[in-house]
Amino acid sequence: MRITSSFVIFFAIIGRGAFALPAPDRPSETGQYFELRRGNSSLSNLMRRAESINYNQDYVASGANVQYSPNQGAGSFSVNYNTNQDFVVGLGWQPGDDNPITYSGSFSAQGVGILAVYGWSTNPLVEYYIMEVSDGYQTVGQNKGTVTSDGATYAIWEHQQVNQPSITGTATFNQYISIRQGSRTSGTVTVQNHFNAWAQAGMSLGSLNYQVMAVESWSGSGSGKISLSKGTSNGTSTSTSTGTSGASTGAAEWAQCGGIGWIGPTICQSPFTCKEFNAYYSQCQ
Numbered sequence: 001m002r003i004t005s006s007f008v009i010f011f012a013i014i015g016r017g018a019f020a021l022p023a024p025d026r027p028s029e030t031g032q033y034f035e036l037r038r039g040n041s042s043l044s045n046l047m048r049r050a051e052s053i054n055y056n057q058d059y060v061a062s063g064a065n066v067q068y069s070p071n072q073g074a075g076s077f078s079v080n081y082n083t084n085q086d087f088v089v090g091l092g093w094q095p096g097d098d099n100p101i102t103y104s105g106s107f108s109a110q111g112v113g114i115l116a117v118y119g120w121s122t123n124p125l126v127e128y129y130i131m132e133v134s135d136g137y138q139t140v141g142q143n144k145g146t147v148t149s150d151g152a153t154y155a156i157w158e159h160q161q162v163n164q165p166s167i168t169g170t171a172t173f174n175q176y177i178s179i180r181q182g183s184r185t186s187g188t189v190t191v192q193n194h195f196n197a198w199a200q201a202g203m204s205l206g207s208l209n210y211q212v213m214a215v216e217s218w219s220g221s222g223s224g225k226i227s228l229s230k231g232t233s234n235g236t237s238t239s240t241s242t243g244t245s246g247a248s249t250g251a252a253e254w255a256q257c258g259g260i261g262w263i264g265p266t267i268c269q270s271p272f273t274c275k276e277f278n279a280y281y282s283q284c285q
Contacts (some may be wrong), residue, residue, distance in 0.1 A: 007071050047059040051231045055094040057118075057212045061085040075228055076105075082221040088118070088214050091228060096211020098195050099231040103132075103213050104186040111220015112136035117189050119211035125166055125173040126205055130154070133183040136220060143266055147178060147197035149190050158203055167209055176203050185224075258282030 053075050060066045064085035070077040076089050096119045107115045115133035120126065131137070137145035141159025148154075157177040166173055178194045195205060213228045256264050257274035258281075268274050276282040 009276070015264065029068040033053075050229055051093055051097075053093065053097065053228070053230075054090050055090060055092045055210050055212060057090045057092065057210070057214055059089070060087040076226065078223075078225045079215050080223040081217060082148075083217060084219055086216075088216040090118070090212040090214030090226070092119075092210060092212030092214075093230060094210040096208040098192040099211060100188050100192070101228060101230050102188045102192050102225055103228040105224060105226040107133055107185045107222070107224035107226065109133075109135045109217065109220055109222030111222075112217045113220060113222040114214075114216045115183075115185065115224065115226070116214055116216070117191060117211065118214045120167050121206040121210040122168065122209060123205065123206035125168060125171055126176055126203075127166070127173060128176040128198075130178045130180075130189055130191065132180050132187070132189065133185065135183070135222075136217075137179070139177075139179070139266070140231050141175070141177075144201040144203065145197070147193055149193035149197075150188055152184075153181050154182065154194070154199060156201060156203075158201075174203070176205075253284050255284050256281065257284045260270070 015130040053072055056070050056072055058068060058070070060068070062085065064081070064087045066079065066081045066083060066087045066089065068077065068079045068087075068089040070089075070091055072091060075091065077089065079089055081087065101117055107113065113135040114129075114131060114137055115132060117130040117132075119128055121128070139155070139157050141157050144156040144158050146153050146155055155178070155221045157175075157179065159175045159177070160172065161175060163170055164173075176198050178197075198205065213226060215222075215224055215226070252269055253272050255268075256277065257268055266274065266282075272284040274282050274285050
């Protein structure tokens, strides 16, 4: 996924396990996608049995310099890259669900580097991300509020892809994106909190297709080693708070509302407007 003036979307190659982060206005020659489904809100969801990893996501565009080594049996993978072409690699589950995902390891990047829970749903067709690391990623679309989960606040974004590749072929579909404010490379992602927050913001999911813990980039270099599991009983964060959708969502007076690298709200609560001070900072006044 990449957030620039042009979209490049990873083709979802089901047999091979392809996926990608949301990218605005990228060339359509490649594609990337995410999928998710809403689950129930019972605390017992955190106590489900561990699920075996059964899906390998391995999309590397032609010309990309990527070394990817998955160990599906051990639930781990490593990746090294130096690329100007898209790739999305990682391990996960087919189908996905709302069970918590626990992961640990290391990941660092120069340029664009994304570490995220990624997946797709159908009926409606949705590509989704829960970004734990979003280095070099610039938001696109509409800010739909926030969700507080697993010790941090995530900004929620929705973006429409028009006539772009998807797991069902060329289609128009929405991307749902949660972006963690403060990166981490180890922890538990309480997936259900994000599904619930998206639903409260009017962002409904359908039937879940694949769901992976993935690394993605299209410009830059980096490396990572990640181990993951799902459905174990060590998920501890269950509290959520969500913003509302529409014009009522936005930053308060005097709060930041834009600038290079900013991943928070870009609109202001009424009656304030977002005033640009320089390329790196805008404020609600």
